[in-house]
Amino acid sequence: MTETILVAVAWPYANAEIHVGNITGSHLPGDIFARYNRLKGNKVLMITGTDSHGTPVMMSADKLGKPVEEVYKSYHEGFIELFQKLGITYDLYTTTHSDNHFKVSQAMFLALQKNGYLFRQFSKQWYSPSAGRFLPDRYVEGTCYICGFEGARSDQCDNCGNVLEPEKLKNPRAKTGDGALELRDTEHFYLDLSKLEPEVKKFLQSRSDHMRDTVLGESLRKIESEGLKPRSITRDLEWGIPVPINEPGWETKKLYVWFEAVIGYLSAPIEWAQLEGQKEAWRDWWINPAAKQFHFLGKDNIFFHASQWPAELMGAGSAFMEFFAGERNAPLILPYDVPANQFMNLESQKISGSRNWAVWGRDVLTRFDPDAVRYYLTVNMPEAKDSDWDWADFVARNNNELVATWGNLANRVLSFCYKHWEGHVPDVDTTTLRPADLELLATIEAGFNTVGAELDAVRLRSALGETMKLATAVNQYLDVNAPWSAVKTDKDGAAKTIYTALKAIDSLKVMFAPFLPFTSERLHSFFGCETHLFGEQYTEEVTDAIGTHKVLRYREVSRTGSPTYWKPSDLKPGQKLNQPAPLFKKLELAVIEEERGRLGK
RNA sequence: GCCGAGGUAGCUCAGUGGCAGAGCAGGGGACUCAUAAGCCCUUGGUCGGGAGUUCAAAUCUCCCCCUCGGCACCA
Numbered sequence: 149m150t151e152t153i154l155v156a157v158a159w160p161y162a163n164a165e166i167h168v169g170n171i172t173g174s175h176l177p178g179d180i181f182a183r184y185n186r187l188k189g190n191k192v193l194m195i196t197g198t199d200s201h202g203t204p205v206m207m208s209a210d211k212l213g214k215p216v217e218e219v220y221k222s223y224h225e226g227f228i229e230l231f232q233k234l235g236i237t238y239d240l241y242t243t244t245h246s247d248n249h250f251k252v253s254q255a256m257f258l259a260l261q262k263n264g265y266l267f268r269q270f271s272k273q274w275y276s277p278s279a280g281r282f283l284p285d286r287y288v289e290g291t292c293y294i295c296g297f298e299g300a301r302s303d304q305c306d307n308c309g310n311v312l313e314p315e316k317l318k319n320p321r322a323k324t325g326d327g328a329l330e331l332r333d334t335e336h337f338y339l340d341l342s343k344l345e346p347e348v349k350k351f352l353q354s355r356s357d358h359m360r361d362t363v364l365g366e367s368l369r370k371i372e373s374e375g376l377k378p379r380s381i382t383r384d385l386e387w388g389i390p391v392p393i394n395e396p397g398w399e400t401k402k403l404y405v406w407f408e409a410v411i412g413y414l415s416a417p418i419e420w421a422q423l424e425g426q427k428e429a430w431r432d433w434w435i436n437p438a439a440k441q442f443h444f445l446g447k448d449n450i451f452f453h454a455s456q457w458p459a460e461l462m463g464a465g466s467a468f469m470e471f472f473a474g475e476r477n478a479p480l481i482l483p484y485d486v487p488a489n490q491f492m493n494l495e496s497q498k499i500s501g502s503r504n505w506a507v508w509g510r511d512v513l514t515r516f517d518p519d520a521v522r523y524y525l526t527v528n529m530p531e532a533k534d535s536d537w538d539w540a541d542f543v544a545r546n547n548n549e550l551v552a553t554w555g556n557l558a559n560r561v562l563s564f565c566y567k568h569w570e571g572h573v574p575d576v577d578t579t580t581l582r583p584a585d586l587e588l589l590a591t592i593e594a595g596f597n598t599v600g601a602e603l604d605a606v607r608l609r610s611a612l613g614e615t616m617k618l619a620t621a622v623n624q625y626l627d628v629n630a631p632w633s634a635v636k637t638d639k640d641g642a643a644k645t646i647y648t649a650l651k652a653i654d655s656l657k658v659m660f661a662p663f664l665p666f667t668s669e670r671l672h673s674f675f676g677c678e679t680h681l682f683g684e685q686y687t688e689e690v691t692d693a694i695g696t697h698k699v700l701r702y703r704e705v706s707r708t709g710s711p712t713y714w715k716p717s718d719l720k721p722g723q724k725l726n727q728p729a730p731l732f733k734k735l736e737l738a739v740i741e742e743e744r745g746r747l748g749k
Numbered sequence: 750g751c752c753g754a755g756g757u758a759g760c761u762c763a764g765u766g767g768c769a770g771a772g773c774a775g776g777g778g779a780c781u782c783a784u785a786a787g788c789c790c791u792u793g794g795u796c797g798g799g800a801g802u803u804c805a806a807a808u809c810u811c812c813c814c815c816u817c818g819g820c821a822c823c824a
Contacts, residue, residue: 161823163824285823364753367753450818451819491817498817527772535761549772560782560786561782564782609762613771623788626787627789732784
């Protein structure tokens with residue numbers, strides 16, 4: 149049965165480059181899951197984009213003396229370049245700075261307001277008269293009113309460790325050099341999460357059978373012990389989405405990024421549908437109770453995706469479509485699963501951009517192949533707990549597992565066959581295959597179910613491990629049947645062995661494909677196939693009412709005649725092959741110290 | 750501080766009441782198609798510490814230690 153699946157990945161923030169921890173946390177698991185479901189013939193839409201608004205982006209722009217749009221776009225375009233090189237196949241990678249996203253976000257705000265889930269409240273904030281703006285607490289420092297430490301942040305003192313009340317800070321000053329500060333009253337909107345608490349609990353309970361324990365701990369169990377409190381959803385800020393109310397004083401306020409960025413899960417499919425020229429196509433993923441939505445993200449974002457975003461959706465209810473499309477009784481669906489990952493450390497220390505203790509995505513791909521990076525990030529994915537990127541381990545796993553077990557298997561069989569059967573699959577009568585041949589093929593065939601079950605449950609490490617075990621089974625089979633000996637005395641027997649091994653490899657190619665798309669595609673071509681396993685990525689410039697933005701897109705391959713590639717090989721005896729070559733590169737041990745030498749500099 | 754997740758072999762990690770496991774690393778062996786790859790055999794553990802429940806605990810309960818995340822207008 150064909151399923152309809154939304155693969156939603158957390159929105160990268162436009163204030164830092166993307167590193168391996170971000171990749172293994174969300175983009176890569178999302179891509180593996182999307183590719184697997186596409187191979188199965190499911191209807192997949194994978195989306196996200198750059199979270200472009202907020203104070204830090206504006207502060208960076210001030211510091212650089214550049215327009216804020218230029219700053220967000222330089223990160224945005226770097227992200228797109230990375231996703232193309234790494235093969236992260238977004239059907240649409242867009243930005244929150246688009247006319248469409250503004251409209252959808254504002255409609256969501258109005259829907260929540262109409263349904264009574266918003267309220268206004270005044271609070272005191274530090275204001276810079278000279279700069280003419282309010283400053284977030286993290287940008288204000290002064291003397292701690294508890295211990296007297298002079299470098300305290302207004303919300304926390306790093307010296308005594310106490311959480312501070314910002315308005316009590318002594319001698320406040322702006323870290324940004326905005327001159328003297330004064331306290332001013334400011335009014336903001338709050339999302340009344342306490343009213344939605346019963347619905348959020350019910351939502352999480354209904355999914356507790358398949359959600360990860362780490363995710364339920366951060367959401368359901370936490371709400372049960374602490375409850376949900378209202379959260380402010382607007383800010384005093386120039387850069388962002390205007391609050392949709394016509395009242396004096398609100399022109400300078402914007403929707404808070406944590407309120408609006410998650411709305412991108414809804415706005416991006418809408419933009420995708422417009423770009424496809426099928427305006428209503430997004431509804432299949434959003435107003436279709438049978439669709440399943442999966443959210444990929446790191447543990448720091450669990451609250452916003454497992455609690456706040458579902459609360460926004462439930463609070464808006466059918467009212468969103470009333471504001472957005474003038475339509476009644478069209479409620480939006482809720483996420484199916486939030487398979488959040490933990491964090492990846494680097495050489496036993498926390499990844500830190502400011503100390504350059506990081507392996508940056510674009511940089512690492514200048515020296516290593518994308519599938520090698522994808523492999524290491526998948527076998528080491530922090531699904532249950534924090535994991536560690538270790539360069540010695542990276543080299544070892546590349547050489548011992550990827551090159552030796554899988555790459556060598558494909559290469560030894562294909563090249564042996566190419567040499568002894570003149571570039572063709574041995575022309576065996578498949579009804580004469582021996583019990584050992586049929587047994588191997590049955591083992592491999594069963595893999596489509598066992599590996600598929602792991603992938604369905606988003607246990608990606610386990611799925612890849614199971615696939616690697618099957619590659620080992622083929623190596624074992626070869627050892628027992630030794631076609632290199634048989635070819636001299638019993639070429640017919642050797643032909644059966646090689647045919648069987650080729651057919652097994654042809655199947656394994658598909659099972660490895662979600663994880664290793666580039667090399668699987670290459671292997672696919674060695675088998676003489678003129679089709680492709682996957683489609684292609686491309687970029688496009690979109691112009692709308694507020695400007696232009698670049699988007700990354702994905703054009704799916706047509707699967708004429710066969711709705712699914714996720715099935716055992718039907719390799720034809722006698723089929724023409726193409727000249728094979730090794731799929732992966734063995735790495736020198738010197739790489740370990742070279743790469744470690746780059747860290748922290 | 751409060752809440753949550755984690756601590757198992759040298760390394761990376763599976764394992765939710767029934768003889769402590771896998772891969773890699775270390776040691777030994779037979780083979781030669783292959784990127785000196787693959788295959789077979791093998792050494793290795795106080796399951797963070799302590800107490801308890803049980804015929805039986807890595808697993809359940811309590812206390813403690815360590816790592817990470819959340820909670821504060823960072824995103």
